[in-house]
Amino acid sequence: MPVTILGIESSCDETSAAITQDNKVLSNIIANQTVHQNYGGVVPELASRAHQKNIVPVVQQAIDKANIGKKDIDAIAYTRGPGLLGSLLVGGSFAKSLSIGLNIPLIEVHHMQAHILSHFIHDGSNQKCDFPFLGVNISGGHTQIIKCNDYFDMDIIGETIDDSIGEAFDKCGKILGLSYPAGPSIDKMSKKGNHKKFTFTIPKVQELNFSFSGLKTNFKRFVETQEKQEPGFTEREKYNLCASLQHTISLILYQKVEKAIKIIKVKDIVYGGGVSANSMIRKRFKSKMKDVNHHFPKLEYTTDNAAMIAIVGYLKYKTKNFGMLSAVSDAKYEM
Numbered sequence: 001m002p003v004t005i006l007g008i009e010s011s012c013d014e015t016s017a018a019i020t021q022d023n024k025v026l027s028n029i030i031a032n033q034t035v036h037q038n039y040g041g042v043v044p045e046l047a048s049r050a051h052q053k054n055i056v057p058v059v060q061q062a063i064d065k066a067n068i069g070k071k072d073i074d075a076i077a078y079t080r081g082p083g084l085l086g087s088l089l090v091g092g093s094f095a096k097s098l099s100i101g102l103n104i105p106l107i108e109v110h111h112m113q114a115h116i117l118s119h120f121i122h123d124g125s126n127q128k129c130d131f132p133f134l135g136v137n138i139s140g141g142h143t144q145i146i147k148c149n150d151y152f153d154m155d156i157i158g159e160t161i162d163d164s165i166g167e168a169f170d171k172c173g174k175i176l177g178l179s180y181p182a183g184p185s186i187d188k189m190s191k192k193g194n195h196k197k198f199t200f201t202i203p204k205v206q207e208l209n210f211s212f213s214g215l216k217t218n219f220k221r222f223v224e225t226q227e228k229q230e231p232g233f234t235e236r237e238k239y240n241l242c243a244s245l246q247h248t249i250s251l252i253l254y255q256k257v258e259k260a261i262k263i264i265k266v267k268d269i270v271y272g273g274g275v276s277a278n279s280m281i282r283k284r285f286k287s288k289m290k291d292v293n294h295h296f297p298k299l300e301y302t303t304d305n306a307a308m309i310a311i312v313g314y315l316k317y318k319t320k321n322f323g324m325l326s327a328v329s330d331a332k333y334e335m
Contacts, residue, residue, distance in 0.1 A: 002021040002022045003021065003022055003074050003075075003314055003317050003318070004019065004020070004021050004068065004072050004073050004074050005019070005020045005021075005073070005074065005075055005076070005077055005107075005310045005311075005313040005314050005317065006018075006019055006059070006062070006063070006073045006075075006076045006077070006098075006310065006313075007019075007020065007076075007077045007078070007109075007306035007307065007308075007309035007310025007311075007312075007313055008055075008059065008076065008077070008078040008079065008091045008094065008095050008306055008309065009078075009079050009091065009111075009114075009304055009305060009306040009308075009309045010051045010055070010078075010079060010083075010087050010088060010090050010091030010092075011079045011081070011082070011083025011084065011087060011088055011091075011111045011304060012042060012047065012083055012084055012087060012140070012141065012304055013032070013042045013047045013050070013087070013304075014030050014031065014032055014303065014304045014305070015030070015031040015050065015051050015054035015055055015058050015090075015091075016028070016029060016030040016031070016058065016304065016305050016306035016307075016309075017029050017055075017058045017059040017061070017062035017063075017306045018062055018305065018306035018307040018309065018310045019062050019063060019065075019066035019068060019073075019310065020121075020307065020310040020311060020313075020314055022122075022314060023120060023121060023122040023311060023314060024121075024122050024123075025121055025123070025307045025310070025311075026065070026066035026067075026068070027061075027062045027063075027065035027066040028062070028300065028305055028306060028307040029058050029061045029062045029065065029306070030058075030303075030304075030305055030306075031050075031054040031057075031058050041170065041180055042084070042180075044084045044085075044086055044087070045086065047084055047086065047087050048084070048086030048087050048089070048090055051087050051090035051091065052090055055090055055091065055094050056094075059094070059098075062306070070102060071102070073102060073104060074104060074105075074317065075099075075104050075105040075106070075107055075313060075317050075322070076095045076098055076099045076102075076104060076105075076106055076107065076313070077095075077107040077108075077109050077309050077310055077312060077313025077314075077316070078091050078092055078094075078095035078106070078107070078108070078109060078309065079091055079092075079109050079110075079111050079114070079309055080092060080108040080109060080110065080323070080327060080329055080330060080333055081110070081111065081329060081330035081331055081332065081333025082110075082111055082112070082141070082330065082331055082332050082333045083111055083141070083331060084331065085329060085331040088329035088330070088331065089329050091329075092328075092329040096325050099325075100325070105317070105322040105323075106322060106323045106324070106325065107312075107313040107316050107317065107321070107322055107323050108323035108327055109309045109312045109313060109316075110312075110333055110335055111304075111309075111333070112137050112142055112144065112272075112335060113152070113154060113312060113335060114308040114309050114311070114312045115137050115139065115272030115273050115308060116135040116137060116146065116148060116154070116270055116272045117151060117308065117311060117312050117315065118272060118297050118301045118305075118307065118308035118311060119270045119272070119295055119297065120311055120315070121301065121307060121308070121311050123298060127293075127295075129267075129268035129270065129293060129295060130268075131148060131149055131150050131151075132147060132148060132149050132264075132266055133148050133266050133267075133268035133269065133270055133295075134146070134147065134148070134257070134260060134261060134264060134266050134268070134269045134270070134292075135147075135148045135154065135269075135270050135271075135272065136253075136257055136269060136270070136271045136272070136276070137272050137273050138164075138165045138166070138253065138271065138272075138273045138274075138275035138276055138281075139164065139165075139166050139272075139273030139274045139275055140164060140166030140167060140170065140181065140183075140274060140275075141164055141166065141167075142159070142160070142164050142273065143159060143160040143164045143165045143166075143210050143212075143253075144156050144158065144159045144160075145157050145158035145159070145208050145256060145257060145260045146335075147264055147266075148270070151315050152315075152316075152321075154335055156335065157208050157260060157263075157264070158207065158208025158209050158210065158256060158260060159209060159210065160209065160210040160211065160212060161205065161209050161210065161211050162211050162212065162213040163211075163212040163213045163216060164212070165210070165212060165249060165253060165275050166181070166183060166273070166274060166275050167212065167216075168212035168215055168216055168249055169181075169182055169183035169186055169245075169246075169249065169275070170182045170183065171216050172186075172215075172216055172219045172220075172245055173185060173186055175219065175220050175223055176223070176234060176238060176241060176242070177234070181274075183274065183275060183277075183278065184277075185242075186242045186245065186246055187246065187277075187278050187279055187280070189238060189239050189242040189243075190239070190242045190243040190245075190246045190247075190280065191243075191279075192239040192243075193238075193239030193240040193241070193242055193243030193244070194239075194240050194243055194244075195240075195243040195244050195246065195247035195280075196244070196247075197237070197240035197241075197243070197244050198222070198237075198240060198241060198244035198245075199244070199248075200215055200218050200219055200222070200244060200245065200248045201214050201215050201218040201248075202215075202248065202251065202252055202255075203215065203252070208256055208259060208260050208263075209256075210252065210253075210256060212249075212252070215248065215249070215252070219245060223241070246278070246280050247280065250278070250280045250281045250284050251284075253281065254281075254284055254285060254288065254289070257269065257285070257289075258289060261289070261292060266292070267291075267292055267293060268292060268293045268295060269285070269289075269292055269293070269294050269295065270295045271294070271295065271296045271297065272297060272302075272308075273302065274302050274303040274304070275302075276296055276297060276302050277299050277302040277303070282294075282296055
């Protein structure tokens, strides 16, 4: 009999629910929170309130779209962390209550593991790789290089010491007057610009770690200085600024991942997180690093979604790795 999992994701500003049967996705519903666009970033209190409003209808939509009943669900997987505590509590509390009501197991999921393990969703479009492989988590909250030895045996070998790669896109986008999240807009505008027009800081950080705060400061000062000298500079050069910024960010990432591959010597790289949707990153890695296989997720699985939570739930269900009702949501949940 196939295993049916309800996945619930509420770590940041998307309320999502998904139904999987074994490793196949039957439904994946995501409710985005547009309220944060007015503030240039996620406001935790507003996020948790929106989750409270969305959680019930989103879960019901996922069940309806999958054409199943609640009694068909074998277990509930939810994001325990990391993330915004108030947001995590909404999803966690709902998952626990429903598991009690249905008398079915509860499964705790680490959000960043789920981004990598979404690779194992069976969608017929990508070839799966064997362990070990290199995981690259790039999102609004994290930038990580991970040696993946097995499903739940992962070692972080490089990470950001300040801002994440997604924050670099969003904060620099705000300087350009772009709405949150700015990453997709920068990606789109870059296609009309010359990435060689401007040069920005590439930080020198030891080993496989990252730093993006210096780039943000460099970008901010450059734009402000040029605007003072040439009023209207930002508007005239917005496409070239986006292209040059995106080129720099993707180069920083590429240099570190290339170094990691030489150290751990694997043949596969699995990417996860919202920034893995970036077109220049995908193009640069596939065209420049040809000795390894690149596994980018389908666009629908790049941003926060419950399908990735449910697939981890399925993998844990197979080994009866169930969670406890006493487990608390953890904003800094360690992998």
